[in-house]
Amino acid sequence: MELLVIGDVTVDLYLALPGLPEPGGDVHARRMILRAGGSAANTAAVAAALGLPTALIGAVGTDPLGEWARAQLAASGVDPRGVQQRPEAPTSIITILVTPDGERTMLSYRGASRFAAFREEDRARLRRAAFFHLSGYALLEESPLRRTATALLEEAAAHGLRCAMDPGLPACRMAPEAVREALHRTHILLLTEREAQILFGPEPRRGFAEAPDLHWMILKRGERGCRLLGREGEDLAIPPFAVSVIDTTGAGDAFNAGFLFGLAWGSRPETAALLGNAAGALACTVWGVIGSFPGRMAMEQLIQEALGDPAWSSWHALLTEAWDCLRGSRIPGEA
Numbered sequence: 001m002e003l004l005v006i007g008d009v010t011v012d013l014y015l016a017l018p019g020l021p022e023p024g025g026d027v028h029a030r031r032m033i034l035r036a037g038g039s040a041a042n043t044a045a046v047a048a049a050l051g052l053p054t055a056l057i058g059a060v061g062t063d064p065l066g067e068w069a070r071a072q073l074a075a076s077g078v079d080p081r082g083v084q085q086r087p088e089a090p091t092s093i094i095t096i097l098v099t100p101d102g103e104r105t106m107l108s109y110r111g112a113s114r115f116a117a118f119r120e121e122d123r124a125r126l127r128r129a130a131f132f133h134l135s136g137y138a139l140l141e142e143s144p145l146r147r148t149a150t151a152l153l154e155e156a157a158a159h160g161l162r163c164a165m166d167p168g169l170p171a172c173r174m175a176p177e178a179v180r181e182a183l184h185r186t187h188i189l190l191l192t193e194r195e196a197q198i199l200f201g202p203e204p205r206r207g208f209a210e211a212p213d214l215h216w217m218i219l220k221r222g223e224r225g226c227r228l229l230g231r232e233g234e235d236l237a238i239p240p241f242a243v244s245v246i247d248t249t250g251a252g253d254a255f256n257a258g259f260l261f262g263l264a265w266g267s268r269p270e271t272a273a274l275l276g277n278a279a280g281a282l283a284c285t286v287w288g289v290i291g292s293f294p295g296r297m298a299m300e301q302l303i304q305e306a307l308g309d310p311a312w313s314s315w316h317a318l319l320t321e322a323w324d325c326l327r328g329s330r331i332p333g334e335a
Helices: 039-049 062-073 109-116 121-126 144-158 169-174 175-185 193-200 208-209 249-264 269-285 298-307 310-328
Strands: 004-005 010-016 030-038 053-061 079-086 093-100 104-109 129-135 161-165 187-190 216-220 226-229 233-237
Touching: 004 121, 004 144, 010 062, 030 039, 030 062, 030 129, 039 053, 039 121, 039 193, 039 249, 053 062, 053 109, 053 121, 062 079, 062 310, 079 121, 093 109, 093 233, 104 269, 109 144, 109 161, 121 129, 121 144, 129 144, 129 187, 129 249, 144 161, 161 175, 161 249, 169 175, 169 193, 169 269, 175 193, 175 208, 187 193, 187 249, 216 269, 226 249, 226 269, 233 269, 249 269, 269 298, 298 310
Parallel strands: 004 053, 004 129, 010 093, 053 079, 129 161, 161 187, 187 216
Antiparallel strands: 010 030, 093 104, 216 226, 226 233
């Protein structure tokens, strides 16, 4: 029941600011935090934290930051053996400017992430997996990472894995053709409404016509929850969980992990979407997610609180299914 994820691995430098400076201005950060990150790495780490065996394919540099990032992933429960150490460039770094409303502005250096090469051991990892997840950052530019991701997606689909993709806004803008090519082998598409607008125009269901194997499309709507669209006409808005927001970085990646976790443990897609909302909400309560995501017990508590909230009364059955999924998939030895 393993999940195999491919994409970017970064080191994220968070700066909490009172506000963004004007061009040429100066502002002092109230807090600085260093985390391992990257969209693919975030999804892998949250999935592992929820108890889903997860391996990651990506690349870091041969520098100390790369060693540190791999160690952080391993400590989070991710199998990091697919994270290569490449000499071509330093480890990828993202500076994340976070304002008091929890919104973030990112400054990225692509670095070693784009040099992840295809290796035979990655093919062996693929054949042990049941789910394959592609982060769209792997498709941003012509690179070894894009070639590796494309080849593994093709093999994953051919071997009957359930293939998911989160294209991400940069790839939708800068590499839409690469995203559309990947769509032809994608069964589950996880994206924001803005990304769907770029790819499909005002009607997201157009994606089902473009991608013959696409079964489910999940529109992530932030504080409005998500919308689940199915090939057979399903259209369901799943409500959000209210939390105190500290930082929204990684919330969408955590949603992906929660959704795939639910599917892997046999939940219906609508229950998996609710689990995705819960994971995304919890990700907003901490800085980053790798090494800081509150974990499955916190998700259980969030859902238990919703079960006792009259505002959720019409969603009681779905909440109960989500609760049963979390309780029934406990890690051996966990209290």
